[in-house]
Amino acid sequence: MLKIDNLSVNYGGIKAVRNVSFEVPDGKIVTLIGANGAGKSTILRTITGLVHAASGSITYDGEELTKLPTHTIVTKGITLVPEGRHVFPDMTVLENLKIGAYLRKDNLNDDIEWVYSLFPRLKERNWQQAGTLSGGEQQMLAVGRALMSRPKLIMMDEPSLGLAPIIVKEIFNIIKEINKRGVTILLIEQNANMALHIADLAYVLETGTIALHGTGQELLANEKVKELYLGKGK
Amino acid sequence: MSISTIIQHCLTGISLGGAYALIAIGYTMVYGILRLINFAHGDIFMMAGYFMIFAMASFPWYIAIPITLLATVALGVVIEKVAYKPLRTAPRMSIMISAIGVSYLLQNLATYLFTALPKGYPEIPVLKKIYQFGDVSASLVTFITPVLTIVLVIILMQLINHTKMGMAMRAVSKDYDTAQIMGIKINNVISYTFVIGSLLAGIGSILYFTDRMTVYPYSGSLPGLKCFVAAVLGGIGSIPGAVVGGFILGVGETILTAAGYSTFSDAFTFVLLIIMLLFRPTGIFGEKATDKV
Numbered sequence: 001m002l003k004i005d006n007l008s009v010n011y012g013g014i015k016a017v018r019n020v021s022f023e024v025p026d027g028k029i030v031t032l033i034g035a036n037g038a039g040k041s042t043i044l045r046t047i048t049g050l051v052h053a054a055s056g057s058i059t060y061d062g063e064e065l066t067k068l069p070t071h072t073i074v075t076k077g078i079t080l081v082p083e084g085r086h087v088f089p090d091m092t093v094l095e096n097l098k099i100g101a102y103l104r105k106d107n108l109n110d111d112i113e114w115v116y117s118l119f120p121r122l123k124e125r126n127w128q129q130a131g132t133l134s135g136g137e138q139q140m141l142a143v144g145r146a147l148m149s150r151p152k153l154i155m156m157d158e159p160s161l162g163l164a165p166i167i168v169k170e171i172f173n174i175i176k177e178i179n180k181r182g183v184t185i186l187l188i189e190q191n192a193n194m195a196l197h198i199a200d201l202a203y204v205l206e207t208g209t210i211a212l213h214g215t216g217q218e219l220l221a222n223e224k225v226k227e228l229y230l231g232k233g234k
Numbered sequence: 235m236s237i238s239t240i241i242q243h244c245l246t247g248i249s250l251g252g253a254y255a256l257i258a259i260g261y262t263m264v265y266g267i268l269r270l271i272n273f274a275h276g277d278i279f280m281m282a283g284y285f286m287i288f289a290m291a292s293f294p295w296y297i298a299i300p301i302t303l304l305a306t307v308a309l310g311v312v313i314e315k316v317a318y319k320p321l322r323t324a325p326r327m328s329i330m331i332s333a334i335g336v337s338y339l340l341q342n343l344a345t346y347l348f349t350a351l352p353k354g355y356p357e358i359p360v361l362k363k364i365y366q367f368g369d370v371s372a373s374l375v376t377f378i379t380p381v382l383t384i385v386l387v388i389i390l391m392q393l394i395n396h397t398k399m400g401m402a403m404r405a406v407s408k409d410y411d412t413a414q415i416m417g418i419k420i421n422n423v424i425s426y427t428f429v430i431g432s433l434l435a436g437i438g439s440i441l442y443f444t445d446r447m448t449v450y451p452y453s454g455s456l457p458g459l460k461c462f463v464a465a466v467l468g469g470i471g472s473i474p475g476a477v478v479g480g481f482i483l484g485v486g487e488t489i490l491t492a493a494g495y496s497t498f499s500d501a502f503t504f505v506l507l508i509i510m511l512l513f514r515p516t517g518i519f520g521e522k523a524t525d526k527v
Contacts, residue, residue: 050411070414079415086412088405099401103417149417 089131251484276458310432469520
């Protein structure tokens with residue numbers, strides 16, 4: 001289980017995250033929703049060690065992560081699908097998948113086949129440079145690349161960003177599919193509606209602090225969430 | 235000018251170009267990974283010259299060469315750890331100034347330790363042996379340099395395109411954060427880059443100084459600057475670019491000298507640089523980038 005306790009993070013001179021606590025139980029889909037600039041991405045970047053916490057703790061299966069470098073944190077089975085996808089544009093689709101498994105020394109064929117079965121479109125583009133893919137395909141590749149490390153926990157930063165609704169649906173179906181395989185998901189979304197529908201647990205982040213939490217269904221029914229994040233206000 | 239004289243000069247030019255190319259690769263690789271122009275690179279090349287002088291004083295050439303290369307690699311890696319690594323998160327300008335500082339440090343250290351007088355570069359008899367083809371004659375080193383350069387570049391390209399470390403280098407050169415998420419240790423990749431750059435500078439130094447016969451503390455500054463120009467001409471960050479740039483400068487310079495304009499041979503390099511920067515600032519193989527110092 002990933003446990004965030006009283007986490008504060010300064011980012012670019014401002015307190016981006018203030019005393020945030022939440023838990024991501026194993027095997028669940030947990031979502032953090034909130035407006036732009038609420039500190040969602042900063043939290044994920046802090047968990048992966050790309051940004052350092054000012055105070056508080058992050059533990060995974062009881063082990064403190066805050067002082068560890070990113071390349072050690074990922075060996076614990078945690079990975080991030082970064083915002084804006086960040087596939088390696090000059091590498092082929094296949095190379096991007098291989099680099100996702102950078103830390104592994106065993107045979108990758110089964111995993112590559114699995115990713116290609118989840119995203120048949122990537123298989124067609126096996127030898128194409130990732131930079132030439134469409135936004136949706138790049139997002140699929142970024143998710144596939146994350147899967148290649150055989151993670152226990154995948155964190156996804158705005159996977160729906162800038163994608164057509166039909167592609168977003170496809171990606172969310174895949175997220176559920178991955179979760180069914182026992183991979184824990186921590187999902188950050190501006191598309192609160194989609195995220196809450198698939199989430200077991202949800203937290204609402206407002207200007208750096210947790211304002212609300214509950215199950216996905218509870219928050220979908222919450223009046224304040226409806227008004228502020230689902231565009232269904234009175 | 236007869237055909238054979240032209241061939242002769244071309245051969246000399248290609249050979250000089252090969253040595254330039256090897257050094258230029260060091261500039262271009264470090265730039266690709268760190269976005270740093272390693273101004274100390276020319277001086278690492280100069281130090282490699284001194285290492286060879288001292289190694290040859292006690293050992294035969296086939297032992298002296300590995301010792302020289304090893305010492306050069308160690309120097310390059312130590313410079314990275316001491317002068318660049320602590321500035322990893324500092325503004326780009328700070329690390330560049332640090333590089334200029336290291337360059338002066340090495341030049342003055344060499345002056346202090348070895349005096350400013352040129353020291354004779356040891357002769358490696360095998361390399362100096364003269365071969366004759368028709369009317370064209372040259373020492374073995376002249377023939378070996380371009381061939382060795384091409385072979386080393388091919389090996390290097392294979393390494394970068396087909397090994398795990400090469401893949402990590404390509405990843406780091408594009409995107410630090412995402413590379414780290416993949417589990418890549420950035421500092422290892424950077425050290426590895428300096429190992430390759432310094433190794434090639436060491437090899438280049440042996441080939442270059444065998445032809446020049448002397449080393450002095452400022453031997454590295456002009457060739458270093460020219461090789462930097464070669465890297466920019468080819469498109470900094472691109473390895474084939476650095477090689478092509480090196481050969482263009484080597485051949486151009488030699489032809490000018492042969493035509494009796496040796497006074498202008500150095501100016502040629504920089505005129506070429508200015509023209510390139512005016513008309514194609516990203517170099518021959520350069521990619522479009524907006525974020526440069």
